Amino acid sequence: MQPIQLVNTHESPRWQNQLANAITSTEELLKLLGLDHLLDTAILQPDFRLCVPRPYVTKMQPGDASDPLLKQVLPGLEEAAGDGVLDPVGDLNAMTTPGLLHKYQGRVLLVTTGACAIHCRYCFRRHFPYSEANPGKQAWQQALDYIKQHRDVHEVILSGGDPLVMDNAKLRDLLQQLEGIPHVTWLRIHTRLPVVLPARIDDELLELLQRSRFTTSMIIHANHANELGADEIRVLSRLANAGIRLLNQSVLLKGVNDNSDALIDLSQRLYEAGVLPYYLHLLDPVQGAMHFDVPDNRAVQIIDTLRERLPGFLVPRLVREEPGKGSKTAIFAI
Numbered sequence: 001m002q003p004i005q006l007v008n009t010h011e012s013p014r015w016q017n018q019l020a021n022a023i024t025s026t027e028e029l030l031k032l033l034g035l036d037h038l039l040d041t042a043i044l045q046p047d048f049r050l051c052v053p054r055p056y057v058t059k060m061q062p063g064d065a066s067d068p069l070l071k072q073v074l075p076g077l078e079e080a081a082g083d084g085v086l087d088p089v090g091d092l093n094a095m096t097t098p099g100l101l102h103k104y105q106g107r108v109l110l111v112t113t114g115a116c117a118i119h120c121r122y123c124f125r126r127h128f129p130y131s132e133a134n135p136g137k138q139a140w141q142q143a144l145d146y147i148k149q150h151r152d153v154h155e156v157i158l159s160g161g162d163p164l165v166m167d168n169a170k171l172r173d174l175l176q177q178l179e180g181i182p183h184v185t186w187l188r189i190h191t192r193l194p195v196v197l198p199a200r201i202d203d204e205l206l207e208l209l210q211r212s213r214f215t216t217s218m219i220i221h222a223n224h225a226n227e228l229g230a231d232e233i234r235v236l237s238r239l240a241n242a243g244i245r246l247l248n249q250s251v252l253l254k255g256v257n258d259n260s261d262a263l264i265d266l267s268q269r270l271y272e273a274g275v276l277p278y279y280l281h282l283l284d285p286v287q288g289a290m291h292f293d294v295p296d297n298r299a300v301q302i303i304d305t306l307r308e309r310l311p312g313f314l315v316p317r318l319v320r321e322e323p324g325k326g327s328k329t330a331i332f333a334i
Contacts, residue, residue: 015199019117019165022053026075033070034063046075048126048288051119056196059226068224068256072120076291079121084287086127090323099133100143104327107155107188110143112163112174118196122251122292124284130161140174148181155186164193168204179213187214192221194235195228201235206242217245220275223257225265233273240274247278250316252299253292260305267306267314277316282331284321300331 023029026044029052030036052073060067087093094101099111114130116123147153156178163171178184193200209216218239222228228236240246248270250257257263267277280303283293303318319328 015197015202016167018053018055018197018199022051022117023057024049024051026050029057029070029074032057032062033060033067035065035070038065038074041077043075043077043079046079048075048079048119048121048123050075051116053117053197055198055231056118056227059229066255067226068262069226071256072122072223072253073118075121078291079288081290082287084285084290086287088124088284088286088323089321091125091128092133093323095133097142097146100146102146102150102153106152107157107186108143108147108150108153109157109159110140111160112158113161113165115165116160116162117165117193117200120192122253122283122286122289124286125161126286126288140177144177144181147178147184151183154183155188156184157188157190159190162191162193163189164191164200164205168202168208171205172208175208175212175214185215187212187216188219189216190219190221194218194220194239195222195232198231198235201239206238209239209244210242215245216243217247219247219249219278221250222248222266222270222275223250223253224262225269228266228269228273233269236273236275246273246275248275248316249279249281250277251281251283251292252294252302252318253283254294256292258294258298258302260302260309263302263306263316264309267310267316271314277314279328280316280318282318282320296331303331 026042027039029050030038030042050073056069060069064070091101094103096102101109101111103109111133147156175187178187220236236246250266252258257266263280270277282296282299283289285293299318303315306315318331320331322329
């Protein structure tokens with residue numbers, strides 16, 4: 001079967017157009033990939049809706065029901081199982097003002113938006129009450145006031161949703177307000193857009209980040225080497241050349257990357273793009289995603305193999321996030 005032809009990222013003048021034209025229909029996605037026969041085992045109208053940018057779909061293998069990128073976004077009947085919880089990492093208990101989470105000493109996380117460019121089926125915030133808990137621009141002041149009052153906070157983490165779904169004007173406005181808080185010196189941006197919508201990393205964004213007074217790191221989210229093609233490596237290299245410290249966090253997912261070869265390929269591809277592996281997360285036990293769960297003993301076997309075959313700086317830390325803990329829990333053995 002020939003590779004499918006979708007929107008060319010270089011023909012679209014604005015990343016917003018690509019975002020607006022993302023695929024939101026299970027039926028359309030499967031037909032594009034020549035996988036109509038999967039319609040009987042997919043959810044056509046999922047509660048957590050399907051959303052996947054067309055450039056990301058071009059990296060999937062047509063006709064392959066086991067494609068590791070497809071499995072991350074396709075809503076399957078397994079999601080109907082009732083196991084798992086709605087708030088697996090204790091976000092709601094850690095919220096101090098709308099959208100501001102203070103879990104760990106010295107840093108806070110701001111849920112900047114509920115919007116994402118892609119809806120990953122294993123998302124730990126798939127049930128997050130964004131309408132009530134998202135500060136939005138009009139409520140940022142409450143979060144900013146909290147940060148000002150807590151002088152031990154030195155790092156602000158922008159999360160979501162995905163903070164880079166905000167346009168450059170909104171992002172600039174938020175950064176300028178944060179820069180007015182003297183004791184905040186580090187900025188961290190958690191985003192999947194360099195991987196799923198590389199056109200978002202435009203000249204204006206690069207200039208905005210370069211001119212910021214913050215020491216800035218960007219945590220991207222790639223789970224498989226197939227997500228990192230020429231466009232993605234190009235924009236990641238541009239970010240690295242702009243002085244942004246790049247780290248990657250992955251989620252260990254059954255049927256996607258739960259083998260050492262896949263994770264070794266990912267670490268090597270990341271390194272080519274100037275990105276260091278950071279965390280390999282065990283699945284957060286969110287309702288609707290438990291079919292992705294990998295047993296702890298299998299996870300430890302995989303990470304042990306990575307330690308044998310990769311230099312230490314390319315081996316991510318295997319971790320689990322547990323509600324109420326003061327840090328991620330590192331997993332070394334079972």
